Amino acid sequence: MGKRVIAVLLILVMSFSLAACGVMGDSGTDKTQESTTKSEGKGDAWQDEAGGGETSGDKNGKYTIGVVIHTTTDFLCSKLKSYTDYMGKEFGVKFNYYIIENFADETYLSAIENLCAQGVDGIITTNFSGTAVLQGLKTCEENNVYLGVGFSQIDESIKEQVYASDYFVGGSYEADYQAGYDIIVSLIEAGNTNIAAIGYEPGITCHDRRWEGMMAAFEDHPEIKKAGEYRGLEFTKAVEDFLAADNTIDGIAITLLGIEYCQEPIRSAGREGEVQIAFCDLSENCQEGLDSGEVVCAIGGQYVDIVFPFILMLNTLEGEPLSDEKVEIPVNFITCKTGEEFSNYMTYLHEDGVYAWDIDELKQVIKTYNKDANVEDLIQMGADYSIEDTMARHGAN
Numbered sequence: 001m002g003k004r005v006i007a008v009l010l011i012l013v014m015s016f017s018l019a020a021c022g023v024m025g026d027s028g029t030d031k032t033q034e035s036t037t038k039s040e041g042k043g044d045a046w047q048d049e050a051g052g053g054e055t056s057g058d059k060n061g062k063y064t065i066g067v068v069i070h071t072t073t074d075f076l077c078s079k080l081k082s083y084t085d086y087m088g089k090e091f092g093v094k095f096n097y098y099i100i101e102n103f104a105d106e107t108y109l110s111a112i113e114n115l116c117a118q119g120v121d122g123i124i125t126t127n128f129s130g131t132a133v134l135q136g137l138k139t140c141e142e143n144n145v146y147l148g149v150g151f152s153q154i155d156e157s158i159k160e161q162v163y164a165s166d167y168f169v170g171g172s173y174e175a176d177y178q179a180g181y182d183i184i185v186s187l188i189e190a191g192n193t194n195i196a197a198i199g200y201e202p203g204i205t206c207h208d209r210r211w212e213g214m215m216a217a218f219e220d221h222p223e224i225k226k227a228g229e230y231r232g233l234e235f236t237k238a239v240e241d242f243l244a245a246d247n248t249i250d251g252i253a254i255t256l257l258g259i260e261y262c263q264e265p266i267r268s269a270g271r272e273g274e275v276q277i278a279f280c281d282l283s284e285n286c287q288e289g290l291d292s293g294e295v296v297c298a299i300g301g302q303y304v305d306i307v308f309p310f311i312l313m314l315n316t317l318e319g320e321p322l323s324d325e326k327v328e329i330p331v332n333f334i335t336c337k338t339g340e341e342f343s344n345y346m347t348y349l350h351e352d353g354v355y356a357w358d359i360d361e362l363k364q365v366i367k368t369y370n371k372d373a374n375v376e377d378l379i380q381m382g383a384d385y386s387i388e389d390t391m392a393r394h395g396a397n
Helices: 002-021 075-091 105-118 132-142 159-164 176-189 205-220 235-245 258-268 286-292 302-317 339-350 359-363 375-384 387-393
Strands: 051-057 063-069 093-099 122-126 146-150 168-174 194-200 225-232 251-254 276-280 295-300 328-331 334-336
Touching (some): 051 075, 063 075, 063 105, 063 302, 075 093, 075 302, 075 359, 093 105, 105 122, 105 132, 122 302, 132 146, 146 302, 168 176, 168 205, 168 302, 176 205, 176 251, 176 276, 176 295, 194 205, 194 235, 225 235, 235 251, 235 258, 251 258, 258 276, 258 295, 286 295, 302 328, 302 375, 328 375, 334 339, 339 387
Parallel strands (some): 063 093, 063 122, 122 146, 146 168, 194 225, 194 251, 276 295
Antiparallel strands (some): 295 334
């Protein structure tokens, strides 16, 4: 009980400090004054009000799992939350969402402390990376709370220590390096020869790896001109500046929601039909862009990432972990290069009520329902994830 009281007091102190200092972006603006999110398309930084309050799943569930995430309202994360609601109601789990306003280590650590103080049984953090994971895990250990990580790999420098903890259940991540490489190559294959590269500010593992993949593709294709590089938070302004400085740019590659940040500046510059876009993270606007040819490649579909730390954690909470060895599950991205591919993604993977794996399929990797469940089957799910695989399993003609 004493630990819980101390944790609450620490949270109050940290919250006051963050509120007093504000969270500064690379432009010098105070992010705590902003209220826009990616889904609204009005701002360049991922923003949402900090704190908890949102839930999904079974409100009277046997277990409560906290989810640390930057929003629940955009195309990706609203679907992720919907999936937890679907799974939680079937498997007796309540999910408490803690919305973070930025990706600073201190923000993650405060969220973990807060959720532990609430008495959750486990926490799944998204995009949590770097050595701060060890600090977060230590807090979980002190409160007998399990930790899983999604959208990111554990840093090699701390992996041995993290894996040694009884409270780390495992994690999942996407092939971000390959995704970055592929969006550059897709622009080259579409005939673009002068490509601007835009990325999220350094420090988030998934975006750092996408950026590394983009840079590797430029190195492997010296015949292609790199118009310039930008890494920060003012993505729309970066596009505007690139187009104003060089009227020969014909391609833009970006490590996140490209169409939201690129389409309007291209139109404003009078370059519609002349500049093509490739990016990571899908949105509802991809259909139009892929149909028109403005978008040559859109990579995403990673809402399913939540399944893997959840399955690992649920088995652990039930006292029957899938494996004695810790594991992080590689999960495929969905790549859409045509309007038909995106339409199939929406129909079989993203529309209301459809998910990559239904309840009966998920039960096959939960030992409560299938005593033969094993971690190799879970790894295979991540490796097989695709539009085609889902269509085959769910009865598409």
